[in-house]
Amino acid sequence: MFYREAGQFKATYEADQALFPIRQDRIAMGIILAVAFVAIPLLANDFFLTSIMIPFLVFSLAAIGLNILTGFAGQLSLGSGAFMGVGAYAAYKLTSIFPDANVIVLVLVSGVFSAGIGAVFGLPSLRIKGLYLAVTTLAAQFFLEWCFIRIPWLYNYNASGAIEIPQREVFGVIVTGAEATPLTRYFVVLAITVGLAILVSNIIRGRIGRSWMMIRDMDIAAELMGVRPLQTKLLAFAVSSYICGVAGAMMVFFWLNAAEPSSYSITLSFQILFMVILGGLGSIAGSFLGAAFIWILPVFLRFLPGLFGVEVAAESIQHVTFMIVGALIIFFLIVEPHGLARLWQIGKQKLRVWPFPY
Amino acid sequence: MNAVTAAKVIPAEPVAAPEPQREVLLKVDNVSLSFGGVKAITNISFDIRKGEIRAIIGPNGAGKTSMLNVINGFYHPQEGTITWRGEVRRKMRPYEAASQGIARTFQNVALFKGMTTLDNIMSGRTLKMHRNFFWQVLHYGPARDEEIAHRRKVEDIIDFLEIQAIRKTPVGKLPYGLQKRVELGRALAMEPELLLLDEPMAGMNLEEKEDMSRFILDVNQEFGTTIALIEHDMGVVMDLSDRVVVLDYGKKIADGPPAEVQASQEVIDAYLGVSH
Numbered sequence: 001m002f003y004r005e006a007g008q009f010k011a012t013y014e015a016d017q018a019l020f021p022i023r024q025d026r027i028a029m030g031i032i033l034a035v036a037f038v039a040i041p042l043l044a045n046d047f048f049l050t051s052i053m054i055p056f057l058v059f060s061l062a063a064i065g066l067n068i069l070t071g072f073a074g075q076l077s078l079g080s081g082a083f084m085g086v087g088a089y090a091a092y093k094l095t096s097i098f099p100d101a102n103v104i105v106l107v108l109v110s111g112v113f114s115a116g117i118g119a120v121f122g123l124p125s126l127r128i129k130g131l132y133l134a135v136t137t138l139a140a141q142f143f144l145e146w147c148f149i150r151i152p153w154l155y156n157y158n159a160s161g162a163i164e165i166p167q168r169e170v171f172g173v174i175v176t177g178a179e180a181t182p183l184t185r186y187f188v189v190l191a192i193t194v195g196l197a198i199l200v201s202n203i204i205r206g207r208i209g210r211s212w213m214m215i216r217d218m219d220i221a222a223e224l225m226g227v228r229p230l231q232t233k234l235l236a237f238a239v240s241s242y243i244c245g246v247a248g249a250m251m252v253f254f255w256l257n258a259a260e261p262s263s264y265s266i267t268l269s270f271q272i273l274f275m276v277i278l279g280g281l282g283s284i285a286g287s288f289l290g291a292a293f294i295w296i297l298p299v300f301l302r303f304l305p306g307l308f309g310v311e312v313a314a315e316s317i318q319h320v321t322f323m324i325v326g327a328l329i330i331f332f333l334i335v336e337p338h339g340l341a342r343l344w345q346i347g348k349q350k351l352r353v354w355p356f357p358y
Numbered sequence: 359m360n361a362v363t364a365a366k367v368i369p370a371e372p373v374a375a376p377e378p379q380r381e382v383l384l385k386v387d388n389v390s391l392s393f394g395g396v397k398a399i400t401n402i403s404f405d406i407r408k409g410e411i412r413a414i415i416g417p418n419g420a421g422k423t424s425m426l427n428v429i430n431g432f433y434h435p436q437e438g439t440i441t442w443r444g445e446v447r448r449k450m451r452p453y454e455a456a457s458q459g460i461a462r463t464f465q466n467v468a469l470f471k472g473m474t475t476l477d478n479i480m481s482g483r484t485l486k487m488h489r490n491f492f493w494q495v496l497h498y499g500p501a502r503d504e505e506i507a508h509r510r511k512v513e514d515i516i517d518f519l520e521i522q523a524i525r526k527t528p529v530g531k532l533p534y535g536l537q538k539r540v541e542l543g544r545a546l547a548m549e550p551e552l553l554l555l556d557e558p559m560a561g562m563n564l565e566e567k568e569d570m571s572r573f574i575l576d577v578n579q580e581f582g583t584t585i586a587l588i589e590h591d592m593g594v595v596m597d598l599s600d601r602v603v604v605l606d607y608g609k610k611i612a613d614g615p616p617a618e619v620q621a622s623q624e625v626i627d628a629y630l631g632v633s634h
Binding site for chain 2: 013014017199202203205206207208210211213214216217218220221222223224225226227228235282
């Protein structure tokens with residue numbers, strides 16, 4: 001009822017092809033951005049920023065990255081964790097080699113290395129499809145993890161085998177290292193995530209995004225329309241890995257401060273994949289919803305008993321949280337196999353025609 | 359088939375008899391194709407002239423679809439040559455065929471199910487869009503102008519096919535007849551010189567067939583597109599096409615104007631069956 005586009009006439013194709021053609025969507029988006037950029041920094045405490053918002057944004061970006069590959073281009077991948085790792089190690093090496101360079105720029109550049117490696121591991125996709133491709137990307141996961149452990153140059157011969165992020169300043173403000181304030185980190189992560197999300201949605205609605213979806217839906221027909229399968233798939237791998245790489249670099253630079261090879265293990269790949277599937281394949285908004293579901297919900301559940309003044313042992317809370325989240329995942333996948341994004345769309349459609357059923 | 363005959367009364371075929379002077383657009387010479395021991399096509403030659411509607415008919419398994427697949431490069435024949443716009447070649451490649459003006463539709467609809475009607479037809483414009491990755495990322499300036507310009511063309515096609523109402527509907531949700539129409543729209547968006555239609559009317563009711571026949575004739579006459587079509591509905595074939603080639607068991611058994619083919623004893627035998 002509040003969500004109704006009646007009376008909003010579009011006189012130009014520009015207006016019709018805008019990112020948010022419906023006025024209510026634009027207003028909602030404005031509110032969300034205002035909350036993210038103004039309300040949260042004003043109201044949130046450090047815990048909320050470092051343990052909830054920053055990881056949520058990092059995972060959202062990683063989920064967007066994987067969604068490009070799996071949701072839009074239809075190539076199943078289990079290597080996203082490793083590609084995030086490539087971004088992290090690349091950014092770490094870059095900042096060791098160029099200590100004076102702007103670290104935010106370095107984080108954005110580190111994705112390029114990840115993109116290159118992603119494209120190489122995307123080569124089998126020309127011949128291999130579906131689950132079999134997922135297995136070949138597993139090779140990427142294990143090979144890259146091996147590199148993170150066995151090539152000491154990557155972690156500057158650090159005795160602990162981990163990468164520790166040095167302190168770096170941008171325009172006089174400390175943005176990385178232990179001294180950086182959560183608020184600064186939050187702003188950097190938020191800006192990068194929002195910026196890249198907008199750029200990705202631009203690609204999606206243009207020729208390149210369409211050719212990814214063509215390959216996903218019917219590769220034979222796509223070839224007949226003049227899409228070259230190899231180039232298109234490799235571009236999807238590269239863009240996806242770029243986004244994942246930047247997310248991985250942000251993960252260690254602005255959230256964890258230090259990372260071991262095991263931070264970028266297969267578990268992370270699965271976590272990102274679950275976010276994408278649960279949030280909705282082929283949806284940017286779905287990536288955010290999936291990340292929120294998998295990351296924020298458990299944290300929230302853990303604090304729920306405390307809010308009601310109930311004393312529960314920490315381990316019990318942990319176990320119950322696992323159970324509840326697991327049950328909810330199953331519940332949502334049964335209700336709507338296409339993910340939370342589709343659920344959201346159905347809800348909007350219902351609002352549009354309310355009070356009539358259709 | 360009333361409407362189809364009606365379409366004929368309106369000067370549907372300005373030139374009833376094929377004029378020999380029309381230039382040959384595509385020519386296949388002695389093409390043979392086999393899969394292991396199965397001979398799909400044996401030594402077939404025929405040509406398609408500019409601006410005509412050429413029907414390819416034959417019983418099931420005669421090699422009609424294989425023939426189309428050879429023409430647009432899905433299958434590579436073991437023997438024979440294909441001459442496309444005067445250039446002789448051993449085989450076509452799908453990308454080459456697409457970029458040189460051959461479009462097609464499929465027997466069992468091959469639309470992009472997850473995309474809307476609009477996006478499906480826009481996908482036909484892929485080869486005509488050239489803005490590079492960086493402009494696409496910004497979706498601003500030249501990239502957006504290009505997108506809008508092509509949207510305009512696509513809207514023309516949507517108007518032509520009378521599918522304005524389903525513009526934003528995912529094609530997976532559309533009924534079969536409309537899907538076939540969207541698929542025709544997608545092929546038209548490529549602005550092809552030669553349009554290959556693989557059973558455009560299979561599974562349609564009379565009304566939908568009438569609509570489709572009208573679209574095919576309009577495309578042929580207004581855009582001057584050459585059409586090669588496979589169809590099982592003989593009424594449609596006889597009314598629409600300028601010339602017909604008949605295949606049976608991978609061999610060509612007749613070639614000529616509809617009336618002549620219809621009268622051929624061999625064709626009657628192939629369709630009705632005859633004791634060998």
